[in-house]
Amino acid sequence: MLETTVVVIGGGATGMGTLRDLSMRGVPAILLEQGGIAHGTSSRFHGLLHSGCRYVVNDPESAHECIEENMILRRIGKGCVEVTEGFFVLTPKDDPNFVEPWLKGCDAAGIKVKEITPAEALKLEPNLAPDIQRVFRVPDSCVDGFRLVLHNRMSAERYGGRAYLYHKVEEIKQRNGAVCGVTARNLMTGELMEIACRVVVNAAGSWSGEVAAMAGLEAAITPDRGTLIVFNHRFTSRVINRLHPSSDGDIFVPHGSVTILGTTSMPTDRPDDTTPTYPEVTRLLEIGEPLFPQVHEYRILRAFAGTRPLYTPGGASGRKASRNFNVVDHAADGLDGMVSIFGGKLTTYRLMAERVTDDVCRRLKVTTPCRTAEEPLIEPPDPAVLARAAKLFPVRALNLMADRLGDDLTKTLQIAEVAAVAAKNTKNTHITDFGGGNPLLCECEMVCLAEVECVARDPSTHSLTDIRLRTRLGMGTCQGTFCSLRSVASLVEHGIPLEFAPADSMCRFLQERWKGLRPVLWGQQAREMEFSRSVYAGILNLDGAMHEQNN
Amino acid sequence: MSRTTDVIVVGSGLGGLMAALAAARQGREVRIISEGTGCLAIGTGCVDLLGYAPDGASVEDPWAAMTELAPAHPYSLLGAEKVRAGLDALMETTAKHGLVLRPASRDGKPRNTRVPTIMGTLKPTYLMPDTFEPDDLGKAKRVLVASVMGFRDCRPALVIDQLRRYPDWADKEYFPCLIPTPFDDAHRALNALDLARAAERPGGSEWLIGSLKERAEGCDLVLMPPICGRHAGSPLARELREALGCPVVEMLSIPPGVGGLRIRDALMRELAALGVELVENANVIGAGVAEGKCHSLDISSTGRSYSTKARAYVLATGGILGGGVLLEPGRAIERVFGLDLALPTDVADWTEPEIFGSQAVSKVGVRVDDKLRPLDANGALALENVFFAGRSLGAHDPAVEKSGYGVALATGWQAGLAAAELAAAAHNTGEAATGGEQ
Incomplete structure (x- = not known):
């Protein structure tokens, strides 16, 4: 029987970020992940580190969080983030009246945006369609989600945090209305592992509804499936967004030696519904074409899919569901010591981890402040x-x-x-x-x-x-x-x-x-x-x- | 516009070379149009006929198993006797140039043999070079597994680990061995072709024998990557065998295909002797078709375009990999004539979840009659003077069946014979290819 103070469930960015935060504040913690590192959504998205511009009209709060976290991650995650900037591009197919409210939103969120002429833009990104109407430079960037989680783990381990991969939680144990431990199965050996703890953090992303249910709680988590395609080469040096209300297939993200185009949005009933389909791919290409007219000619390496953990307490779904996150203390539902973090997006993972760790620390009467925004994830190489x-x-x-x-x-x-x-x-x-x-x-x-x-x-x-x-x-x-x-x-x-x-x-x-x-x-x-x-x-x-x- | 010839063969893989050989042996004038080197450059030195039945069962006697295949399978279209004719022609031709290929037999009946690969897996194959006896593999008790330092594609440790997992290979004793590289100063990663070339340079034989002699003492089998020369009839493997006093088996290897290049070398020498014209770096970009016949091919080569004519055409352009079959989103077409190729309407049905399952997409290809002439969607003859061979044909999946060379050589040989016959008839009646001056 292992003993610790906090068990974190979920080895994605949020869970590993929480393990790191807890460990840095001196709270003993163990993380359990059913697959490998970032086996869920943290390695199954387009790799965009949002500037927030995508959300300024519909979701100004998310937009503001994005730009703040974007700037923090550039500092603390140098090995994971490639600072590329991004373009928002108005094509002839997009509504020019969207520009005005969008610019106002950027201003309100504190995101610096600068318009350049299409000619200047084409000089910088010559593969863009020649008929683009307006182009805005924004502080988007690229992030390697997998590596981000890995580096969070390394940081957490330096402070004594431990992460067990391929361990699936089978039971959340309770005594007198409070959490007292967790049982997990090692999926590689089949052995059971018992951990005694005072607090359980549910950071299981698309699986967080299932984890909550395991503790007898209800949570409105709707996995929402997104498919992406990977092109063989890097035909853009910047993140390219279509300047219109959020839609499928409108973001191109350069990533290492490849380019990723995403994303579709379709509700699913399974968090592990990650098999991409041909109709999704052709739809993505169609929507990407106004930005890159050659997109059908480019060689595609593969397609992949992930699920977004949308939190839908009011019943909203798909693109209408908020990308915002919620920390839910289940004491209100009658279970003491269980905290869930629902929804959210990779760009704000650190903030999500900070909020949930704040909650846990209040309960444990730990007053050490959060330092995850100041200290780099890994030391710069010697x-x-x-x-x-x-x-x-x-x-x-x-x-x-x-x-x-x-x-x-x-x-x-x-x-x-x-x-x-x-x-x-x-x-x-x-x-x-x-x-x-x-x-x-x-x-x-x-x-x-x-x-x-x-x-x-x-x-x-x-x-x-x-x-x-x-x-x-x-x-x-x-x-x-x-x-x-x-x-x-x-x-x-x-x-x-x-x-x-x-x-x-x-x-x-x-x-x-x-x-x-x-x-x-x-x-x-x-x-x-x-x-x-x-x-x-x-x-x-x-x-x-x-x-x-x-x- | 070049002079009209009897037979034009497009493609210089095994199917194309066999077709050219068949037509030339019939006394026809033959021109090969070739874009690249074809499948032999990535293939092995052993010839597969049929290793696995459609139900996945391992095949001992390919001739018997061949009769059980689906009616549309190229072997079924030809029948075993015509397959045998192609195989005999290949064996006779390579032997003439010093590369003796022959099957193993049991109780007087030829059968498949399972030959080790550089990964240590065993693959059923039919013809093998005569530098080892198939029985040597089974009888061996002490096996030296050799490779070359710095050669990443073949590591003895993996070969041994894998071979031990086969019941009939589990009880042998294995000895790993890495011999020094023959290069003092190589500036890139070594592949099997580099090593095979080095072995043919002066001192190459001494290098191989010198590095293996001591290590092979007491062993009754040496397994090594295919590096004993890249030419047909290279004496290296035999010299090595004699010097070491035990059988030397070159394992089947990933590309570049040294073994396949040896077969190609033998065939090319024969074709040159027969006066076959070879046009290289030439890409067929279109065809002139009228009244159900092809009358010319449009060629693009090193920056210029022209057309070329024959009385009959053999298309051995390859499948998806070779470029004879083009896959586009939602459809497949044959490249030269734009023939529509049948595939399930729903792209989801093109493939199966298991990579080595029975993939519809891997069986896509031109549908032909029993003379290998293309049929249209209604099953009617599409072109009467065009014959298809090799991987451009549908209804077989050589990767899973282990039938790649077999289908190519058999259909190539028959397509070449049929084209020669048609061209001869056109000659006799004084008919030239339709249209255009000569």
């Missing part, structure tokens, strides 16, 4: 460490890696240094092994062996998909055709076991990619798919091996 790493990693990979790894950079460097010494001693080296024994496994995203090894050794890594999320391995053009085989081979070679046998690991990895390919199977990406099937089934007989091997 220049001495970077200098050492520069000898063993390609320069471009080094920068990407430092952002990806955060606190694990030093560990990865140590692995590479040990490998380099071993390689030198055995003369088992090759010029393309950077520094010896450290080959580049994924050319698309510049991932070296040492990084894969470091991530694979992390106890919370179970599958190639976990490695993909941490390192971005397999996220590029080849979608893992070459690097997944190399990674599995290297892991076996270095004696690092994954949860599944090698062939099974590969199959699961390819299967995950396949899910995102099915609705976008045309053009160059269809050829890539056939290539991948030719290699893994046609040449390597992975499909046959699944039945013929003993595992």
Whole structure:
């Protein structure tokens, strides 16, 4: 039986942000997540760090929160945020009368907006449609949701917080109308874990309705499904929004080496309804076309879907439902020690975490103030460490890696240094092994062996998909055709076991990619798919091996 | 406008080369129009016929299993005897250029053999190079699994881990071995083709033998990636086998396809000897069609456009991967003639949730009659002097069936024969291709 003060349920941005905040204020806390890091909505959105401009007309309060949090995250989350700015673009298909109220709203929310001529805009973003009418520069940015959660975890762990992944809560225990503990099942081993605690924070996002129900509470959570598509290249350097009331498919977000277009909005009854469909994809492309007339020609890598945890106590739904968040103390419902955070959006995750932590701290009579807006999530990389790493990693990979790894950079460097010494001693080296024994496994995203090894050794890594999320391995053009085989081979070679046998690991990895390919199977990406099937089934007989091997 | 020839073959994968070979052997004048290198550049050195039945059952005797396939399957259209004719032609031709391919047999009957891959999986295949005996695989007790330092695609540790998971490979003793790279100074990651080329340079044989000799002592089987030369008839594998005193098996490898390039090398040499014209880097961008016949192909090549004519045409343009079949949102078309290809109306039905399931989209292709001529949506003959071969044909999924080379070589051979026959008839009647001066 573990003992702690607070159990946080949900390993997305809000939950991990809450774990961090509690830990920084000295409150013992444990987080439970049913999947991997950011397995829910925090890794299934377009990666836009809102300036708030999207909400200024309908939801001025959200807009104001967005711009404040946007500025904070730029400071504390340097490894996760790419400061790009954004455009709001009025196309001939949009109502020009929307501009006036929109500008007023931006002003009221305190968001700095500057109009430029379409000609200037086209100079900066030449792929935009030439017939655009008006363009406004806004302080939008891009954020890697997965990494944001990871870095929050690293920060929380520095202060003693602990996060258990692949642990699904099965029971919230109560005694005399108060929470007294939680039972969770380790989904990897099947074992049960009992935790005694005084407070439970329900930060399960789209699953928060289910978690509330587990405690016998009612919560009006409507999962709302959003589908997005990932293009093979970065055809815009800025976030591009259509200047009109919020609608489907109107935001393009550059992200690393790709561009993401989102999002649709459709109510669903399942929080894990994340299989994208062909009609959604064609609809997205249609709506994106007035901004980028070539959008049908661009190569699509994959589609994916996530669910928004809309909080709908009054019965509003879809785009009409507020994107705002609510901290609900269930003491009013007769259960002491249970606090839920409903609704919200990734941009304001930190604020949500702060509010819920304030609530918890009031109850626990902890008066330490919140410092999550001041302290960076991860320490900036030590220049001495970077200098050492520069000898063993390609320069471009080094920068990407430092952002990806955060606190694990030093560990990865140590692995590479040990490998380099071993390689030198055995003369088992090759010029393309950077520094010896450290080959580049994924050319698309510049991932070296040492990084894969470091991530694979992390106890919370179970599958190639976990490695993909941490390192971005397999996220590029080849979608893992070459690097997944190399990674599995290297892991076996270095004696690092994954949860599944090698062939099974590969199959699961390819299967995950396949899910995102099915609705976008045309053009160059269809050829890539056939290539991948030719290699893994046609040449390597992975499909046959699944039945013929003993595992 | 180039001179009218007898037969134009579009595509230089295995289907295209076999078609050209068939037509040239019939004494026809043949021109190959080729955009790239085709499937052999990514394929292995073993020839698959049929490894798995439609129900997923493993196939021992491909000739027997072939008769159980759906009526639209290319093998069913041809019948086993015509498949055998193509296979015999391939074996005879590659052997002539030093690459002897032959099947394993049991009780006097040819059968599939399961050959290790660089991932350590086993794949059923039909023809193998004669540098090893299929029985060597089963009999071996002490196996050296060798690869090259810095070669990322083949790691002995994975091969061994995977092989041990097969009941009939579990009880062997394995020894991993990494030999030094032959490059003092390579500036990019090594692939199998780099290594195969290096092995053919002066000193290459010494490199392989020298690095493996000691390690292979006491072993009765050496598994290695396909790096013993990139040409048909390279003596390296045989020399290695003799020097090591034990069988050497090159594992099936991911692209670049060294094994496939060896087969290509043999066929290209034969075609050159037969005087077949090869036009490379040429992209067919359209076709002239009148009265149910093709009378010319529009070519774009290195910045210029022209048209080219023949009495009969073989289209071995490949499937989705090769570019002969174009997938567009909601539909599929054949690239050169714009033939509409049948796919389920609802895109959701194009695929199945399991990646290696039976995908409708992977079986998309041109529908043909038993002479391999294209049919329209109503089942009527669309073009009477055009023959389709290889992956451009529908109704088979070579990735899952392990039938890629088999379908390509059999349909290529038959399409080439049919085109030659048609061209000869046109010659005899004095009829040129319709329209245009010669």
